[in-house]
Amino acid sequence: MQLLKNYIQEHGTVLTDGVLKVDAFLNHAVDPKLMTEIGREFARRFSQEPITKIITLESSGIAPALMTSIELGCDFVFARKRKSLTMTDRLYSSQVYSFTKQQYSEISISKDFITASDHVLIIDDFLANGQAALGLIDIVHQAGASVAGIGIVIEKSFQSGRNKLIEKGYRVESLARIASLEKQKVAFVQEKTIDEGDTRYVRKNNPLSMV
Amino acid sequence: MQLLKNYIQEHGTVLTDGVLKVDAFLNHAVDPKLMTEIGREFARRFSQEPITKIITLESSGIAPALMTSIELGCDFVFARKRKSLTMTDRLYSSQVYSFTKQQYSEISISKDFITASDHVLIIDDFLANGQAALGLIDIVHQAGASVAGIGIVIEKSFQSGRNKLIEKGYRVESLARIASLEKQKVAFVQEKTIDEGDTRYVRKNNPLSMV
Numbered sequence: 001m002q003l004l005k006n007y008i009q010e011h012g013t014v015l016t017d018g019v020l021k022v023d024a025f026l027n028h029a030v031d032p033k034l035m036t037e038i039g040r041e042f043a044r045r046f047s048q049e050p051i052t053k054i055i056t057l058e059s060s061g062i063a064p065a066l067m068t069s070i071e072l073g074c075d076f077v078f079a080r081k082r083k084s085l086t087m088t089d090r091l092y093s094s095q096v097y098s099f100t101k102q103q104y105s106e107i108s109i110s111k112d113f114i115t116a117s118d119h120v121l122i123i124d125d126f127l128a129n130g131q132a133a134l135g136l137i138d139i140v141h142q143a144g145a146s147v148a149g150i151g152i153v154i155e156k157s158f159q160s161g162r163n164k165l166i167e168k169g170y171r172v173e174s175l176a177r178i179a180s181l182e183k184q185k186v187a188f189v190q191e192k193t194i195d196e197g198d199t200r201y202v203r204k205n206n207p208l209s210m211v
Numbered sequence: 212m213q214l215l216k217n218y219i220q221e222h223g224t225v226l227t228d229g230v231l232k233v234d235a236f237l238n239h240a241v242d243p244k245l246m247t248e249i250g251r252e253f254a255r256r257f258s259q260e261p262i263t264k265i266i267t268l269e270s271s272g273i274a275p276a277l278m279t280s281i282e283l284g285c286d287f288v289f290a291r292k293r294k295s296l297t298m299t300d301r302l303y304s305s306q307v308y309s310f311t312k313q314q315y316s317e318i319s320i321s322k323d324f325i326t327a328s329d330h331v332l333i334i335d336d337f338l339a340n341g342q343a344a345l346g347l348i349d350i351v352h353q354a355g356a357s358v359a360g361i362g363i364v365i366e367k368s369f370q371s372g373r374n375k376l377i378e379k380g381y382r383v384e385s386l387a388r389i390a391s392l393e394k395q396k397v398a399f400v401q402e403k404t405i406d407e408g409d410t411r412y413v414r415k416n417n418p419l420s421m422v
Contacts, residue, residue, distance in 0.1 A: 029288045029324040030273075032280045059269035059289065062241075066274050069243045077240045078270065113240040 001041050001175040004153070005188060007034055008176055014184045018156070026153065027060035027125055038175060039067025042151045045173045046072070046121055049148040053118045055079060055140070057107055057132050060125040064153055068123055077114065079107045079136060092142040096135035099128070107135050109143075116144035127152040127174060130161030137170070149173060156181075157189050212252050212386040215364070216399060218245055219387055225395045229367070237364060238271035238336055249386060250278025253362040256384045257283070257332055260359040264329045266290060266351070268318060268343050271336040275364055279334055288325065290318040290347060303353040307346035310339070318346050320354075327355035338363040338385060341372030348381070360384060367392075368400050 011024040025031040042064070054076035056065035062078050069076040091108040098105060114120070122136045133150050140147050147170060155162055155174035158181075165172050177189035222235040236242040253275070265287035267276035273289050280287040302319040309316060325331070333347045344361050351358050358381060366373055366385035369392075376383050388400035 023321065024323070028291065028321060029286060030277060030280070031286060032277060032284075035277065036281060059273060059291075062270060062273045063277050066241060066243060066246065066277060069241070070247060073243075075240060075242060080239065080270075110234060110239060112235070 001038070003034065003037055004176045007031070008154070008178075008186055012186060014181045014186060017181050018159075020154070020156070020178065020181055020186065022154065026063075030063050035063050035067050038064045038153060039069075039071045041175055042068040042121075042123065042173070043071030046149055046151065049121070050119050051121045051148050053077065053114065053145075054121045054123055055109065055114065055136055056123045057081070057136065061123055064125065064151075065123040068121070068151065072121075075113075077109055079109050079139065081105055081107055092139045094135040094138040094142075097131050099131070107132075107139070109139050111143070114140065114143040114145055118143065118145035119148050120145050121148045121151060123151045125153045127155040127161040127165075127172070128159045130164040133161065133165060137168075151175075154178065212249070214245065214248055215387045218242070219365070219389075219397055223397060225392045225397060228392050229370075231365070231367070231389065231392055231397065233365065237274075241274050246274050246278050249275045249364060250280075250282045252386055253279040253332075253334065253384070254282030257360055257362065260332070261330050262332045262359050264288065264325065264356075265332045265334055266320065266325070266347055267334045268292070268347065272334055275336065275362075276334040279332070279362065283332075286324075288320055290320045290350065292316055292318055303350045305346040305349040305353075308342050310342070318343075318350070320350050322354070325351065325354040325356055329354065329356035330359050331356050332359045332362060334362045334364075336364045338366040338372040338376075338383070339370045341375040344372065344376060348379075362386075365389065 007025050013021040015021050025034055051072055051074055053074055054065050054069045056062060057079045058081055065076050090111045092111060093106050093108040095104045096107050120140045122133060124132055137147055149171035150165055152174040155177045157177045157179055162172055178186060179189045180187040218236050224232040226232050236245055262283055262285055264285055265276050265280045267273060268290045269292055276287050301322045303322060304317050304319040306315045307318050331351045333344060335343055348358055360382035361376055363385040366388045368388045368390055373383055389397060390400045391398040
């Protein structure tokens with residue numbers, strides 16, 4: 001997604017070889033125009049999936065997940081990192097390991113809001129080692145629901161998350177794939193496909209909808 | 212806002228005399244249609260203010276703040292409850308007391324994203340004792356910026372928050388005002404004004420825009 005890559009180049013800051021700071025538009029300050037386009041792009045990429053629910057993890061996944069849910073016309077739920085006062089229900093929970101914090105934390109979704117008939121799109125702001133995505137997948141499976149795919153705003157392709165998910169058979173759609181952050185410079189993965197308005201999936205499933 | 216009141220009556224659960232559970236549509240599962248209307252209603256109520264920025268507090272404020280920022284065409288920033296790995300900047304911080312947790316927590320916004328020229332709308336999901344709103348107001352003042360008002364999705368009018376803010380001279384717009392949660396029943400504050408498309412502020416400032 002070219003617009004996102006432009007934002008990363010113009011407003012992102014490489015802090016170390018592994019850490020990109022994007023709090024100018026994604027996870028602290030949020031650019032509503034960019035977020036609207038991110039929602040549209042995820043909806044376009046997953047338009048052929050009969051998605052009934054979007055799930056994400058608080059806090060930085062909420063904005064892209066909400067915009068995608070508006071485009072797809074489905075509900076969304078954000079998993080909680082901490083149990084709130086009103087989370088009195090039975091919960092689906094999973095342990096997510098943070099490499100940066102070097103500790104496990106528990107993420108939870110109420111059993112009221114994900115059911116066996118759901119076909120779930122998982123959205124998150126970053127994909128690095130894949131721990132958050134795997135935790136959300138675990139919750140979807142606990143509910144007996146199916147995973148439509150994983151939509152990622154920024155993928156650190158030099159880390160292991162994408163391969164872990166692909167090897168397990170999941171479809172991963174990342175709007176920006178970063179090959180390297182070395183020498184304080186963002187290098188993107190070179191992709192052959194046109195990613196804006198990508199017609200790969202439309203073409204495969206329904207030639208008429210391309211008109 | 213009648214649509215929101217309907218959601219509260221149909222999908223909310225009174226847990227105790229002080230606690231209303233709305234995780235079916237506001238702060239765990241999120242209804243994107245309702246959230247779109249909430250954004251429109253806040254934008255309508257504050258349409259005469261030259262707002263340059265919306266701020267809120269993670270996590271449950273993010274969805275209503277994002278939808279309002281899309282309607283008003285301004286940026287938004289969510290204050291962090293925990294410092295993230297990339298929050299390396301100088302920060303504006305404030306201590307917010309939680310009556311339920313009986314402890315202080317620090318909320319922060321990077322100095323990069325709020326400046327003295329900003330006219331700031333504060334949005335939050337709940338108003339109870341006003342501590343979160345007062346913390347966000349404190350941050351706006353630290354930046355030398357001005358407060359346009361406080362937009363609240365659900366106000367617990369039987370608690371002290373609204374009066375604290377009004378007494379300090381702030382405009383508070385709450386989309387649903389709850390008078391009582393006693394006997395496991397939600398009773399709303401009876402309001403004289405028409406709250407959908409309320410013309411009070413339009414009328415005052417610009418008669419022509421009513422056409």
